[in-house]
Amino acid sequence: MTKPSLTPRPEPVDAKQYDPSLIEEAYYRWWDENKLFHPEPTPGKEPHTIMIPLPNVTGMLHLGHALNNSLQDAVTRCRRMQGCETLWLPGTDHAGIATQSVVERRLWEEKRVTRYDLGREEMLRRIWAWKDEYQSRILSQLRRMGASCDWDRTEFTMSPRLSRAVRRTFLELFREGLIYRGQRLINWSVGVQTALSNDELEHHEVDTFFWDLHYPLTEDPSRVITVSTTRPETMLGDTAVAVHPSDERYKDLVGKTVRLPLADRDIPIIADEILPDPEKGTGAVKVTPAHDFNDYECGKRHGLPMINILNTDGTLNSNAGRYAGLKAVEEARARVVEDLKAEGRLGKVEPLRHSVAHCYRSGTIVEPYLSDQWFVKMDSLVELAKKCYLEDRQVTFFPPRRGDDYLRWLDSTPDWCISRQIWWGHRIPIWYCLDCHPNIELDPSGDPRPIPSDARPVVPGSDDPEATPEACPVCGGKRLVQDPDVLDTWFSSQLWPLSTLGWPDETEDLKFFYPTSVLITARDILALWVARMIMMGMKFRGGVTPFRHVLIHGTILDEMGNIMSKSRGNGFDPVKVIEGGSDEIKGKSEPAPGIPTHRVEHYKVYGADALRYGVLGLTAGFNQNLKMSVRRTPREGSEGALPHFDVEVPVFEEGRRLSNKMWQAFRGVVLPNVQDLSPAPEGESPFPEDRWILSRVGSAVAEVTANMAEYRIGESTDRLYHLFWDDFCSYYLEVVKPRLWGTEEESGRGQAQRCLLRASDAILKMLHPIMPFVTEALWQDLLPALAAAGLAAPGSALMTAPWPESKSFARDAALEAATALAQQVASAINSIRSEVPGVPPGQALPEVVLCAEPEGMEALVSLGPLYGAISRLAKVSKIREGEIGSPPSQSAAAVASPLRIFLPLAGLIDLPAERARLQKKIDKLAKASEGLERKLSNPAFVEGAPADIVEKERGRLAENRQAISLLEAQLARLG
């Protein structure tokens, strides 16, 4: 309570229906201006920290982000109300390759210039401008969704502070020998012209061929050895043919040479244990160590020469002789095949579909490419990451099975290639001495190229991202040039939980908020990001995990099971869902049969709460696929050339209806009736509906609290929906209304008001993490009454109000059972009203008679205090008890075990229709009884099953039989 009082709350909105546009921005601004999102390290308080999985500045947020951030916000808001000092730290990722590619593409489309035309400095200026624009758009999208991030701590991976952390990390790992430079076969993106790590590849199925090539023996050209390949053009770089040592067919050929066609080189036939599989193809394979990962390993085993035949742009180089300059896959392949055919060296050609690696950003083919790159040695880091999870149990996955995915990746990760031949990113903090290495040249951008494999690295003296080494430690020369490459984006993102809190400085934030509480993310970056953050935390934070929990949520898919994205044409902008409006969609594929790829879509105003409710509801059960159905209906007579569609999303529809229902219930019933508190005696209310709703709220508080603690947020949305709609609105409000309207003494108005306030308060609180806006707005309207009743502090905010406790709500199981029976009775009466012809639908029924067998008397008695409730719910004027033996004549009957219900309907009843209705019920009951009888006549069941189960089944059968006999008697009476 040390916080200064809040600024005046936003003006109350008086609207008949809920209009999110009148609420959301005003309340968000109010929270923000009161710094309610901003935590401070506070000794004695429990911290709760979430680092946002930093979105890329490449584009706008999509529905997947809406889900991810709704989860984070729901957890954050819940913990904040539970008294934690909550930090949700926002920020963005510079996303090196992705962002540079986007800006380059745009430059080319708009101005026909390349990055080389602009030069490094100007290009970076353009990318910074892009970043500024998109970062602010992304952050405003987050605000729009209601994200309670601490904007004062907003970070960016290339800020000076984070750049310092990156440099510190690089230099420490380098000094330790965990970062090294070396020539390796790496993945090369031909489109972006940079190295990629294994994790940046996408595999796509490609239709191609399997070609058989005949290589003639040097000593006897009439004899050939046949190899099969999917990449005939790489034969220009072959340096051997390999066979399995056990392969009898080729035993005599090992050690001889073949004459490589087209290249006219002699290459050896070698025996290798690993590469060739005698069962496959001809059993003999061509070996191209510079252009295939397996061949590379084989080449190293046998000391084969490695002939690089590629340029960085994917064309063939001079090692390819007359094919130089041709694009390898698109042009050279066909020419090589053609020429081999002409020479009679081509064997059979079979169609083949196989998966080929593509660049995850440019979509172009990835070539294995031999080059000098920087690497992180992974083995010791992998050990730390395993220890954290397996031995220390410092980190827990939700759901637990995700821990297996994590381990699987750790077990199969090679050294990490971290250098990228692009400009946007953290420059590698290594210099080279031009005096020691006179063959280093500077290209037009001022970048040194090439850097020899044996160039001696010179490191700067400090972590300052601006620091440069003064002189060459060997020759003292001052002509130093920095390595032109930048680091893989993930090198900086892996530091996110550390660097955002100020590491390597020992800041108050770092001391208080580290380790973070939970990392919430989708599965696709488990390896790329999650595992590496753990490594860095373990390495640089004294073996402490960066996060205690990892929540892996599913991916939103469309109804067909495809990943949703705007570029595919089946996704949409979350802000459009919130604000409504229209959007031109120009996708790659049809979102559903008959829906064109290029169209205009119109969205309703759903509001942020409905969006959040909808996406959070999808997450129930930790499912990995979250299919979301979308209805698109064509608009008649739409203007313009493009077809127009109205878009409806059922899950958002549900959220919108819920927000509106809340609005209506509070505006229409709760608020008008709590303005003037009538006096009420202390202690428990004598009115059963009061005790009932508090009991129901109490059990919901217990369940929701438990669910939230396990991140079962989808389950909570469902639970709260029914608590509010069914229990609070359909039952409690209906039943309590007369007391609110009535005079004080008789009706217990004061008690009704207090109970209403307590239930409302708890419901709004529990719904707040899911639907922050409508709940805060209604709670503010309710606050004066809550304060008057001593249930809340005046001038406070729901956002920071304390979470309800289940122990403050008395539970009453017997009352809940009695009320459930009352609801069944009301429902049975309504059913008769609806099904029996002749019963007036609108008017109240004059009388209902309830009867019970002797063993049901207790239940009947317990129902006594609830007659008023039944009267309201089923609209009957009078309820009385009757003798079971002499039911009223000319009546419709129903059963709500253990009670019999009679509606005297003299003169109104349609006899044949009523007879048919009764017969239908009897048939249904008889069918159920048959099953029970069979079960109970089975001695194995009666003896084997626990006694209470057998008893239960017996009771059920007796109930059924009684109901049947009653209905049959009724049938007989109707004649």
Added chain:
RNA sequence: GGGCGGAUAGCUCAGCUGGAAGAGCGUCGGCCUUACAAGCCGAGGGUCGCAGGUUCAAGUCCUGUUCCGCCCACCA
């Protein structure tokens, strides 16, 4: 090829440690009942993918199998 997940009402999905099949939407019928027609009342609709097994009892556990999806993998 390896790993994982899914298959339950027309659609999207709940269903925890095995004890009479649920929600929302959609459909059908009836209601402008004084918070709410963005609503209320009622009805219909399911051999829980298929085949075995364990058990007195299986949507739930085990085995096999078929589809769908995802992740990983060098399939020459």
